[in-house]
Amino acid sequence: MSPAGQILSTAQMRGAEDALIAAGVSVEALMQRAGQGAADWVWRMAGAQRRVTVLCGPGNNGGDGWIIAETLRQRGGQVAVVEAAAPRSAAAQVAKAGFRGAVVEAASGDVLVDCLYGTGLTRGLGESDLALLHGLAARHAYRIALDVPSGISSDTGAAWNDGLPDYHLTIALGAWKPAHGLMPACAAMGAMRLVEIGCAAVEGAGRWIARPEFSAPAPDAHKYRRGMLGVVAGAMSGAAILAATSAQGAGAGYVKLFAHTPVHTPPDLVCAAPDYSDPRLSALLVGPGLGRDAQGFFALAQAVEAGKPLVLDADALHLLTKGMRATIATPHEGELAAMEQIFGSGGEDKITRARALAQASGMVIVAKGPDTVVAAPDGRWALAPRASSWLSTAGTGDVLAGAIASRLASGATPFDAACQGVWLHGEAARITPAPFSAGELVKSIPSAYRACL
Ligand SMILES: NC(=O)C1=CN([C@@H]2O[C@H](COP(=O)(O)OP(=O)(O)OC[C@H]3O[C@@H](n4cnc5c(N)ncnc54)[C@H](O)[C@@H]3O)[C@@H](O)[C@H]2O)[C@@H](O)CC1
Ligand SMILES: [K+]
Known part of the structure; x- marks a missing residue:
């Protein structure tokens, strides 16, 4: 099976990333691939004219956010970061250190990129996270979720919190996740795009149902032989x-x-x-x-x-x-x-x-x-x-x-x-x-x- 259509659980995704790391790709390099690939999609939506706010959380989803922000800044985009929490992992800290743009307390703008939490969310958003997300969602007409919208379970598609924002675009990283196809999460994701980071095909992965290939009946076909x-x-x-x-x-x-x-x-x-x-x-x-x-x-x-x-x-x-x-x-x-x-x-x-x-x-x-x-x-x-x-x-x-x-x-x-x-x-x-x-x-x-x- 091609890795492009595979759907991975959080555990399978970690395994795929570990395999890449074992093959010599650093976590920082993976984050660069994910962040820069995602930035390409954000840039298509925002370009240099529209104001982008990136909301960065404490995990690697937030780490990706810092890279997106820096990539947009280097291209001449108008971008600011709202830091919900300081990065915890070394890779996310490196990503933050690489950002040369503005970090603001609250922001309004044209495009919000939600990098608060990704596949690592294990419980509902706390009150302050939720208020921050709601406030920013209300002040940005176009909303992009990075990997998965914050507040949903990547493995089950369930919403940890009520009344989460909806999005116009969701950028999946490395592989599709069950939530991209499961209700209620998928209904709020808008259009969906995948950024490849080089994951190999994973045994036991799900896949999207794709267009089948049929052929015209054989020259000697008759009704019974066709079924x-x-x-x-x-x-x-x-x-x-x-x-x-x-x-x-x-x-x-x-x-x-x-x-x-x-x-x-x-x-x-x-x-x-x-x-x-x-x-x-x-x-x-x-x-x-x-x-x-x-x-x-x-x-x-x-x-x-x-x-x-x-x-x-x-x-x-x-x-x-x-x-x-x-x-x-x-x-x-x-x-x-x-x-x-x-x-x-x-x-x-x-x-x-x-x-x-x-x-x-x-x-x-x-x-x-x-x-x-x-x-x-x-x-x-x-x-x-x-x-x-x-x-x-x-x-x-x-x-x-x-x-x-x-x-x-x-x-x-x-x-x-x-x-x-x-x-x-x-x-x-x-x-x-x-x-x-x-x-x-x-x-x-x-x-x-x-x-x-
Ligand atoms: N690991 C890798 O190699 C890669 C990871 N990537 C990104 O990393 C993300 C997964 O990263 P993480 O596993 O760090 O997960 P998250 O970025 O979702 O963050 C999880 C962090 O938040 C904490 N947390 C979980 N639920 C919380 C809650 N309700 N309130 C407050 N804190 C909470 C966890 O303890 C953990 O520290 C993916 O979605 C993707 O965006 C990509 O950069 C691709 C490469
Ligand atoms: K997110």
């Missing part, structure tokens, strides 16, 4: 039809709706009574519109019994029992909690929860929401890039489940199928004019797919 997906319809067939339509656009060659009572479907969607004996059937999706009654449970049990690669969503996740085997599950928050009850897993943050549930259930877990996490039973995990908030409308989960099931039917491995489906869904939302309904969103799935060819 045949069965979507099980239940009490509310509209949801299953939506999922099936999504699946048709996401690559499967043949999508069939399985319903116990005939359902009116679009002309290109075949509806048949459930029959899972066809060996050409490469995957099944059950859950959207299934209902949570005995009939729903029967349909779920039948689908599980078929022994095919199986995607579970919505009602199926409430009806699930511990012994049932499936390949991928796509729970939203409420369904995630229900599954945790069933499998006895849990955790502090969404990544930990998804990974624990994946391990306990043996399924790839797509913990969906504004911060979607995909986790595999073997420990791999990935975060979705921030998706459109217009997705918060009924039926979009059916579109997601259909896209994931389609990729699974097409032959992708479960983890890849989940990531590919998440990407297609996010891209479809990006290109669909907002506000949109799930019916409008699903029409963009083929265009999203085209972007991967």
Whole structure:
């Protein structure tokens, strides 16, 4: 895996930095790389015309701040530092000693660079830190967070304090951190940029879900070879039809709706009574519109019994029992909690929860929401890039489940199928004019797919 897309916990980041130091790079040199790289981004925003205030805290995040300030000053920028606390580490002290500009008590200006705390924050900001941060945030129209906004947990994305400022830009240093993709932290980060400092790929790191690469069907392709997906319809067939339509656009060659009572479907969607004996059937999706009654449970049990690669969503996740085997599950928050009850897993943050549930259930877990996490039973995990908030409308989960099931039917491995489906869904939302309904969103799935060819 390329180190560029990796997402590192605080402990992994320290390990990556230690490896660089062991290879002969000094802490001061690393801080110079981080600070100067970040200064480039600040300079793009501020140039020589806009007044920049850098808020420096006691740790190495503050150390980076001193370097940013000096770099801007040397380029002719208007910059002042507010020193919240004296630097504690030797590297940060060296960085401060190198600053030749003005240190002020309080400042107003155009751009605030928040270097109060980074990944080293272990508890909430104290009263004076909080007052300083709030005051400066209010007096600067444009706010930049260095590495992570001060006051949030880098590993979990939780806010240690209420009412923290929001930012227009966040500059990640060395690697992305879980908070860059987790709520509530990521919602207040604005645009996000990464400054590389030379970290190598770290084993066990997460990654961002990136655009998949698909190819056109082989010249001798036929519908079955491209993957045949069965979507099980239940009490509310509209949801299953939506999922099936999504699946048709996401690559499967043949999508069939399985319903116990005939359902009116679009002309290109075949509806048949459930029959899972066809060996050409490469995957099944059950859950959207299934209902949570005995009939729903029967349909779920039948689908599980078929022994095919199986995607579970919505009602199926409430009806699930511990012994049932499936390949991928796509729970939203409420369904995630229900599954945790069933499998006895849990955790502090969404990544930990998804990974624990994946391990306990043996399924790839797509913990969906504004911060979607995909986790595999073997420990791999990935975060979705921030998706459109217009997705918060009924039926979009059916579109997601259909896209994931389609990729699974097409032959992708479960983890890849989940990531590919998440990407297609996010891209479809990006290109669909907002506000949109799930019916409008699903029409963009083929265009999203085209972007991967
Ligand atoms: N270690 C390295 O080699 C590099 C570190 N970098 C920077 O270093 C940062 C991490 O540095 P640190 O580990 O020093 O962490 P911070 O800069 O976040 O500062 C942590 C310091 O604040 C104290 N502290 C923690 N929570 C506090 C609270 N609520 N109130 C008051 N004090 C509190 C800690 O005891 C520690 O002294 C990264 O975010 C990044 O900006 C970069 O310069 C790249 C290189
Ligand atoms: K910060």
